[in-house]
Amino acid sequence: MNYAFILGTHPGLSVAELLAVLGDNDVSWENERVLVKKNTEINAENLIGYLGGTLKIAEIEMEVPVNMPVPALAKKCAELLQTKAKRGEGKLIFGLSDQGVGGHFQVEKLGLTIKKELKSGEISSRLVTSREKELSSVVVGQNKLLSKGAELIFFRQGQTLIIARTLSIQAYKELSRRDFGRPVRDDHSGMLPPKLAQMMINFAGQISVDGLFLDPFCGSGTIINEAMLMGYTNLMGTDLSEKAIKDSRVNAEWLRELYGLEIRAKFHIKNATRLAQFLKPKSVDTIVSEPYLGPQRGLNDIAAAQVELAELYSKALDNFYNILKDDGRVVMVWPVFFGREFIEPQLDKWQVINLLPERFLNLPWLKLSERGTLLYHRDGQKVWRELIVLEKIN
Ligand SMILES: C[S@@+](CC[C@H](N)C(=O)[O-])C[C@H]1O[C@@H](n2cnc3c(N)ncnc32)[C@H](O)[C@@H]1O
Structure with a gap:
């Protein structure tokens, strides 16, 4: 049909x-x-x-x-x-x-x-x-x-x-409930809209549902929750913040009860820049994450934020390279300040995957960033989100 x-x-x-x-x-x-x-x-x-x-x-x-x-x-x-x-x-x-x-x-x-x-x-x-x-x-x-x-x-x-x-x-009511109705929201660190989390999970491609699915900056757990609903069974969220891990646990439990799910995600307090000390080499199938995006308020020194984040992401990516299986994908959000100031983490060992085929790239209605990537933002936002998909160069 x-x-x-x-x-x-x-x-x-x-x-x-x-x-x-x-x-x-x-x-x-x-x-x-x-x-x-x-x-x-x-x-x-x-x-x-x-x-x-x-x-x-x-x-x-x-x-x-x-x-x-x-x-x-x-x-x-x-x-x-x-x-x-x-x-x-x-x-x-x-x-x-x-x-x-x-x-x-x-x-x-x-x-x-x-x-x-x-x-x-x-x-x-x-x-x-x-x-x-x-x-x-x-x-x-x-x-x-x-x-x-x-x-x-x-x-x-x-x-x-x-x-x-x-x-x-x-299912607009369901999505809104999962966004605004969850027990813990963290408006300070920011949260992904569940719709965007779903898209990011899908960008990871056709992956086995029992492979290890990791969000290493899990915040209050939006990505893990959406992945749980999408049928992934081996889920892990890690975050540097004790509060974030507590929040993620509460939100995941709420979702399990709401939808009658059997699956339990694991959550741990871990630094994403040291994950290779915690997880075995090549043990992770997929990494989907929205990391720390820099100061959300009082963004006075963009250049300093760009340097700080590029360093954090480069270190995290080094660890991801180690723990990710050879055919695994990383799907990340990177911040773009005011829609034009990008960050430049080290990508020597990574190949950037274009999600759209060549034949669509010149369509007049397609909006891409000046470096050809897909962006997500809402009116009035200072920090836009750039969607980055990476595969290992083996
Ligand atoms: C933007 S929030 C993630 C929000 C999440 N996507 C959600 O929807 O709930 C970024 C998270 O990164 C965490 N973080 C910052 N630096 C980190 C690091 N080095 N390792 C792990 N987590 C870190 C923060 O504690 C925060 O929870």
């Missing part, structure tokens, strides 16, 4: 994640927010729970000429809704999202014409609309479009209009 993936706020990261999970075959990046993967089989409800960067997964149902007149298009959509929408007791509930059709396409007008078309077939319906051209996952969820109706998504591929039906949406 053919699927469309609606990408989140950092589409480059979302695409990198999808490629790491689904592979590169039959994949086309249609516009800033839509990736298509053809000829594959997925379990959309299951998969969306593991993808931090995807907002919706939809199945491609129809392809029609982009200039098809509205009445004819509405008829086709009404037929599709009649066969595929979930029906409750009452009205057929549906919503439409224009995910980059362009031209003269008017999603509201199409919606009303579909409603009339349904009515002429004696089907009463309710059209869910929003101020935006696309319905957010929240609107789709709150209106129960997936359990009691349907959402159709429209986008353009050359002269073809693609119509897809949403199968699953990002």
